[in-house]
Amino acid sequence: MSDDKGPEFWRWTESNWVNPDIRWQEAQFLTGGIDVGSVSSQAVIMADGVLYAYGNRRTGSDSQTSAQDALNFALEKTDLIQEEVHYFIGTGYGRVNVPMADRTVTEIACHAKGANFMYGPAVRTVLDVGGQDIKAIRCDDTGKVTNFLMNDKCAAGTGRGMEVFSDLLGVPIGDVGARSFEVDKEPPPVSSTCVVYAKSEATDLLRKGWAVNEVLAAYCAAMAERIYSLLERVGIEREFAVTGGIAKNIGVTRRLRKLMGIEPLKTTYDTQLAGAIGAALFGLALCRKGKSRKT
Amino acid sequence: MITAGIDCGAKNTKTIIMKDGTIIGRASAPTGFDQREAVKASLTAALEDAKLDREQLDHIGGTGSGAMSIEEADIKVNDIKSIAASAAYFFRGAHTAADVGAEKTRAVKFDENGSVEDFAVNEKCAAGAGAFIEAMSRALETKLEELGPLALTSEKSIPMNAQCAIFAESEVVGLIHARTPKKDISRAIHDAMAGRIASLIRRIGVNPDVVIMGGVAYNPGFIEALKRELHVDRVCIPEKPEFGAATGAAIVAAQHGR
Amino acid sequence: MLASYGYSDGSGAYFITVDTDKCDGCGECVGVCPGQVLEVIDEDPNDPFRDGPIVVVRKHKHNKIKDDCGRCKPASCRPPLPCVEACPNRAIAHSW
Missing domain, CATH: 3.30.420.40 (ATPase, nucleotide binding domain)
Incomplete structure (x- = not known):
């Protein structure tokens, strides 16, 4: 979407990895999870529920190619071929266009399942804020969703909303978080939820003599409040995990932490893999249940 | 009876001057960042258009999202009421x-x-x-x-x-x-x-x-x-549809003044 | 599972929540909805382990339910909502 915009908040490097400790030939079930998002696509291969390989790439212009690209990238460092994988599950915004998928599962279910794996079974509330949506999920100790909502209608609180502000204020998106704390006193949050109106409000504040950092702080605070209100709607329960691009913006996450009074859990896994890992785990569970391929 | 209706909106501030149920003057000014200034500018220009002095106005009705900035108004008119009064006036x-x-x-x-x-x-x-x-x-x-x-x-x-x-x-x-x-x-x-x-x-x-x-x-x-x-x-x-709510405010101001 | 479809924006929050533990996918709600907002699908896309049909908000309606449900929500009064009333298991709720 914003390829031509230079450094951005969602910036990350394409990467692939293979687990050297695993001999895939010994696994009973090899399952793949492919998460095609609006910005990035991930493919993971799990051997009996252990992460074996992954590939993480930028989503191209069409979902089918992006899915295949991510998978090829995941397999690149392995001696595994696609045909050896028993079951593929497609998820994410482009899930209906994942050609190798035996089945699709929503990103909601996959994120909860993936978070349960990555952060442990104590996770009850999962937040995922991407470039274009907000997902608030509550789950049980098995990673099964108990309550969720997804908001992709309105830009408020999403990465896109933050991009609009970074453009307006001429602050590179990667600097927004840090600069939002370079203020003498925390200003009140921008009052408009709507990004269009928040923009005019910000212009008005600048005209009144507010410093750029103060406006950034006011917008980060508004984003935190917006996200908090959506989390409250599904009910906030300990423990709490954050996935998606928002995890990289401390301007929002620190303010959100303050509102919630809960420290988010940490993980050694790349948080971008949550959906794909969840998908691969569903694939494994379905294999074990003896569910046949749909094809 | 001569009344003015001022509609202070998010983008423009509109004023209508009415005399006994007929529009005799109107003007619009960008609201910008200072609603009070916009109201003054809009009212002054509308009075000029109607060739009237401020003193000749019997009542001033204020409406719109910036109604609280219309200090000149002696009657505050709810925007919903302005729209209804105006629509009924233009289209029986x-x-x-x-x-x-x-x-x-x-x-x-x-x-x-x-x-x-x-x-x-x-x-x-x-x-x-x-x-x-x-x-x-x-x-x-x-x-x-x-x-x-x-x-x-x-x-x-x-x-x-x-x-x-x-x-x-x-x-x-x-x-x-x-x-x-x-x-x-x-x-x-x-x-x-x-x-x-x-x-x-x-x-x-x-x-x-x-x-x-x-x-x-x-x-x-x-x-x-x-x-x-x-x-x-x-x-x-209506002719000049952006003055709809302002017209309604002028009408309601006249009704109040009766 | 409480599955909430819809959105919140500056003007308010508009969610239809389906309790998937109560819904048996009978589809009574689908027929009575004048906005064609709901549909029954064979498998729950949010729960691969759940067997049996389930009602969901149609994908292309997620972002428009404030508009499409508007006809059952006149400004002046709140008659009972057809989808909520039609459900024998009381599985549907509206947030607004």
């Missing part, structure tokens, strides 16, 4: 009116005397207000006043998926990249906006002769799309 027999403002849309049902029976409001979201079309005209790099006529030349209806003005901007850019003709994009923009306004109007009931006011009423692309959405052959648009 009409019972439904919608005022599509820059940041807020109000739909009102009223009786033959212009008394409010029911209303619905869309606010705090640009998708259902004039701000949506403005944002789209920027994304399409087409002047706002050219956007509506451009839509009329399209014969193809393409759906817009994005509801949010911010996401719709990206969708419009995507359509431009996909070489979709501008006229078809323009129609899609107006269809999307009209669909939302129509759903607001339907919540109070569509009676024949729907009155549309607010600056967006000048936009023929929007009006055509709204007629399609409401399944009506015509809508009623």
Whole structure:
């Protein structure tokens, strides 16, 4: 979407990895999870529920190619071929266009399942804020969703909303978080939820003599409040995990932490893999249940 | 009796001067960042237009989202009431009116005397207000006043998926990249906006002769799309539709002063 | 599971929540909805382990339910909502 915009908040490097400790030939079930998002696509291969390989790439212009690209990238460092994988599950915004998928599962279910794996079974509330949506999920100790909502209608609180502000204020998106704390006193949050109106409000504040950092702080605070209100709607329960691009913006996450009074859990896994890992785990569970391929 | 009606809106501040039920002067000033200044400028210009002095006004009615900044007003008029009074004044027999403002849309049902029976409001979201079309005209790099006529030349209806003005901007850019003709994009923009306004109007009931006011009423692309959405052959648009609420405030001020 | 479809924006929050533990996918709600907002699908896309049909908000309606449900929500009064009333298991709720 914003390829031509230079450094951005969602910036990350394409990467692939293979687990050297695993001999895939010994696994009973090899399952793949492919998460095609609006910005990035991930493919993971799990051997009996252990992460074996992954590939993480930028989503191209069409979902089918992006899915295949991510998978090829995941397999690149392995001696595994696609045909050896028993079951593929497609998820994410482009899930209906994942050609190798035996089945699709929503990103909601996959994120909860993936978070349960990555952060442990104590996770009850999962937040995922991407470039274009907000997902608030509550789950049980098995990673099964108990309550969720997804908001992709309105830009408020999403990465896109933050991009609009970074453009307006001429602050590179990667600097927004840090600069939002370079203020003498925390200003009140921008009052408009709507990004269009928040923009005019910000212009008005600048005209009144507010410093750029103060406006950034006011917008980060508004984003935190917006996200908090959506989390409250599904009910906030300990423990709490954050996935998606928002995890990289401390301007929002620190303010959100303050509102919630809960420290988010940490993980050694790349948080971008949550959906794909969840998908691969569903694939494994379905294999074990003896569910046949749909094809 | 001579009254003034001042409507301090998000974008413009409009003033109407009325003498015994006839409009004798009007003026508009951009609201900008200082509502009080805008009100002064608008009122002064309207008085000049009517060739009157401030002292000759019996009453001043103030309305709109910035009504609290109208210090000159001795009567504060609720914006819903202004719209009803104005629509009943311009179109006898009409019972439904919608005022599509820059940041807020109000739909009102009223009786033959212009008394409010029911209303619905869309606010705090640009998708259902004039701000949506403005944002789209920027994304399409087409002047706002050219956007509506451009839509009329399209014969193809393409759906817009994005509801949010911010996401719709990206969708419009995507359509431009996909070489979709501008006229078809323009129609899609107006269809999307009209669909939302129509759903607001339907919540109070569509009676024949729907009155549309607010600056967006000048936009023929929007009006055509709204007629399609409401399944009506015509809508009623007052002369100078942006002065709709201001006219209503002047009327209510006169009623109060009686 | 409480599955909430819809959105919140500056003007308010508009969610339809389906309790998937109560819904048996009978489809009574689908027929009575004048906005064609709901549909029954064979498998729950949010729960691969759940067997049996389930009602969901149609994908292309997620972002428009404030508009499409508007006809059942006149400004002046709040008659009972057809989808909520039709459900024998009381599985559907509206947030607004």
